[in-house]
Amino acid sequence: MPPLDSKDKLFHKKSTLNCRGNILSLSTPQVMGILNLTPDSFYAGSRLSSTQEAVKRAEAMLAEGANILDIGGYSSRPGATDISEQEEIDRVVPAIEAIHAAFPEAILSIDTFRAKVAEAAVNAGASIINDISGGNLDEAMFETVAKLQVPYILMHMRGTPQTMTTLAKYEDVVLEVIDELQAQVAKLNQLGVKDIILDPGFGFAKTIEHNFELLRRLDELRILGLPILTGMSRKSMVYKALGIDQADALTGTIAVNTIALMHGADILRVHDVKETKQTVQLYTKTLL
Structure with missing residues (x-):
């Protein structure tokens, strides 16, 4: 299937x-900038203590043009250490309150x-929920999203951050990701959730080969008629494929993000906001 640019009207998509x-x-x-209030996130350059x-990094990202700031307190890298719910709240809520105030x-x-x-984060000032598990790790999540009526990022993952690498087995990764996302979208629709964003979950229960197949066929997710977010910033699909260190993966990240834009991505979740905004600005000039 050829790439579909943003002018294509084959699928109506919420805008x-x-x-x-x-x-x-x-x-x-x-562009969504990443703020990690964790000591063990996969990219050391994103860790905030x-x-x-967090407020200082938020200020810098907003000055660089970030449209959204994504704040997390639980590392989801493969094999990450599990932490308690309360510890996660203690990490993120003060930061959200301070950033929202500033x-x-x-x-x-x-x-x-x-x-x-x-819910604690939304009460503190957040207005989007980004769930790496797509509702599969907390049965109360979908009802909470429906109650709060905030946009919900539905990501595809199998298992947990501790087990997901053992579950990267697919006959057709793109079709199976679409099917599994669609089932969750149906549940959210039944609960009256109005704003859903899809994330195919690059690196989550996916091999490097799966990731590139998803990227190549990203436009197929548009059949669900929902906005698409991609998160490939400095991930192993970039630096391992190039045989370089993660610290040197910015150029590769820009490359895969450009491909994602050409295949219909609406939101890019990244560590490097300035360079990504420049990429988006140049890409949009091709659409004039």
């Missing part, structure tokens, strides 16, 4: 997100698979 009254347009691709550091117009996302963490 705005209601972030607690702040309407985010997806008419052009958006205090609320003060930048009240900023759109903040909470990166969590736990419903109680999500």
Whole structure:
């Protein structure tokens, strides 16, 4: 299937997100900056150790043009250490409160698979829930999203961060990801969730070969008629494929993000906001 650019009208796709009254347009691709309040996130350059550091990094990312800030307190890298729900809340809520106070117009996302963490974060100022488990690790998540009525990023993953590498087995990774996402979308629709964003879950229960197959056929996810988020920033599919260190993976990240834009990505979740905004600006010029 050839790539479908943003002018293609084959599939109607929702073009705005209601972030607690702040309407985010997806008419052009958006950039989500990553803020990790964890000591063990896979990319050392993204780790923040205090609320003060988080506010400073948020300020820098917003100045560079970030449209969304994604704040997480639980490392989801393969084999990551599990932490308690309360520890996760203690990591993210003070940072969200401080960032929201400093930048009240900023759109903040909470990166969590736990419903109680999500609700605490939204009460603190977040307006998007980004769930790596797609609702599979907390049975209360979907009802919580429906109650809060905030946009929900539905990511595809199998198992947990501790077990997912053993579950990367597919006959057709793209069709199976679509089927599994579609089943969850149906549940969310039944609960009245209005804004759903799809994330195919690069690196989550996927081999490097699966990741590139998903990237090559990303436009097939558009059949579900929902916005698409991709998160490939500095991941192993980039640096291992190139045989380089993770610290040197910015150029490769820009390359795969450009391909994602050409295949219909609406939101790019990244560590490097300035360079990604420049990529989006150049890409949009090809659509004029």
